[in-house]
Amino acid sequence: MRRPKTPRAATRIGAQQLCELLGEWRADGGSAYRALAASVRGLVREGRLPMASRLPAERDLADALAVSRTTVASAYELLRAEGRLISLRGVGSFVAPDRAQPPGAQEPGPIDLTVAALPAPEPWLSRAMAGAVAELPGYTGGHGAFPAGLPELRAAIAARYTARGLPTDPEQILVTNGATGAFTLLVRQFGAPGERMVVEEPTHPGVLRSLTRAGIRPVPVRLLEHGWDLGAWRGALHAAQPELACVTPDFHAPTGLLMPDGQRRELVALARAAGATLVADESMAELSLDPAIPSPPPLAVHDTPDRSGTVITVGSAGKAYWGGLRIGWIRAGAETVRRLAEQRLSLDVSSPVIDQLVLARLLGDPGGPAEVLDFQRDRARARRDVLVALLRRELPAWTFQVPTGGLALWARTGGASARAVADAAERHGVRLAAEPHFGVAGGSPDDHVRLPYTQPPDVLAESVRRLAGALRAAQCGTAPARRNVPMSF
Secondary structure: OOOOOOOOOOOEOOHHHHHHHHOOOOOOOOOHHHHHHHHHHHHHHOOOOOOOOEEOOHHHHHHHHOOOHHHHHHHHHHHHHOOOEEEEOOOEEEEOOOOOOOOOOOOOOOEEOOOOOOOOOOOHHHHHHHHHHHHHHHOOOOOOOOOOOOHHHHHHHHHHHHHOOOOOOHHHEEEEOHHHHHHHHHHHHHOOOOOEEEEEEOOOHHHHHHHHHHOOEEEEEEOEOOEOOHHHHHHHHHHHOOOEEEEOOOOOOOOOOOOOHHHHHHHHHHHHHHOOEEEEEOOOOOOEOOOOOOOOOOHHHHOOOOOOOOEEEEEEOOOOOOOOOOOEEEEOOHHHHHHHHHHHOOOOOOOOHHHHHHHHHHHHOOOHHHHHHHHHHHHHHHHHHHHHHHHHHHOOOOEOOOOOEOOEEEEEOOOOOHHHHHHHHHHOOEEOEEHHHHOOOOOOOOOEEEEEOOOOHHHHHHHHHHHHHHHHHHHHOOOOOOOOOOOOO
């Protein structure tokens, strides 16, 4: 039998660190080791224990938790039996890679609803790839590193902003490795350990992870049910005096909310008065699903006339086009872009040439962006409507606003704990992201789950069927026989 390989670049989780992440993990009654295993399982699902992270030794964790070593050993053994943990003698125990089956697999398996991303648009992607491969020999004679991005891709992205009402020059564009790479670069350039950054709550988990790695403290501003509380933003900007503040005005992740143009203008003015730079995440901006509701112009339209002041925009190909193209970008003043390109040399140097060529073709071919975006929007709109109908029929106690864009519903769980719902759903073969996954640790509410509508209709139907079954079983106090794990809400 081949020995499993040690996960590369594993994040080491200390005993005290894991103890703090677990919080109040003990259950009232029942086995301590099962409660511990369930809590570790929840941390993995919420993304607070990354895949391949190395867990503390059994003895060290037992001492930190003030429990017997047998309790920790039994919890680890249960997680290994479930395939969630890999232990290597003399090396340690690691969070196992995700083994959930993809949609359409022949054998029944878990359905993963933790990722909100559409399949690739075909045949456009394959045509663009073929064209990019034909172009590639023109670049292989050089070093292949373009810290600011390929000139033709920068020009294509700039043209898209200009078409949306925000005049942009190619020198204002920096191509990055996805939106996460863009945000990481901005945090490194503008932030420093111990500083504070104002963020929405809920927000994208990648934002919070980037801040944690940089030692920056997030200052959350809670979204209201129907939008942004600019009075709270004014207070947070005044109190925190941050260098950066992050906002997602276009089909906010995870709520799907769209910021009106008047609020955009006011928020930019508030940031300018506080001396803060606004980072606008526009990864979802081109995924408007209701043609009758026009999208406001980009947030940076309300910036200073020299286009170098208060707003920096982050974009990505991963949502509107395809997540397999790990291409994002930053739009800022030309001088800011030049400094960021220099800073990037110590981070990841450049984005892959072939991916940039593919995206340049998708954006630059005649009719390309319009055809691709219409296709992706039609697909997302149809699946959104399927999911809405399923939820209204199978889970009538759940409430939500039907988003006018983006890729997910933000559903209130009818009074149940979202984490408990996610635990029950996973035991029935559906993986969900609960509200605490999108908030600052210790302060986030727990009554929403995110439900992407990016899967095919048959998979969405099966997901809702399993979810409704999980809730019925929980209300009856029963659990499926294949997992001897108690449920509670």
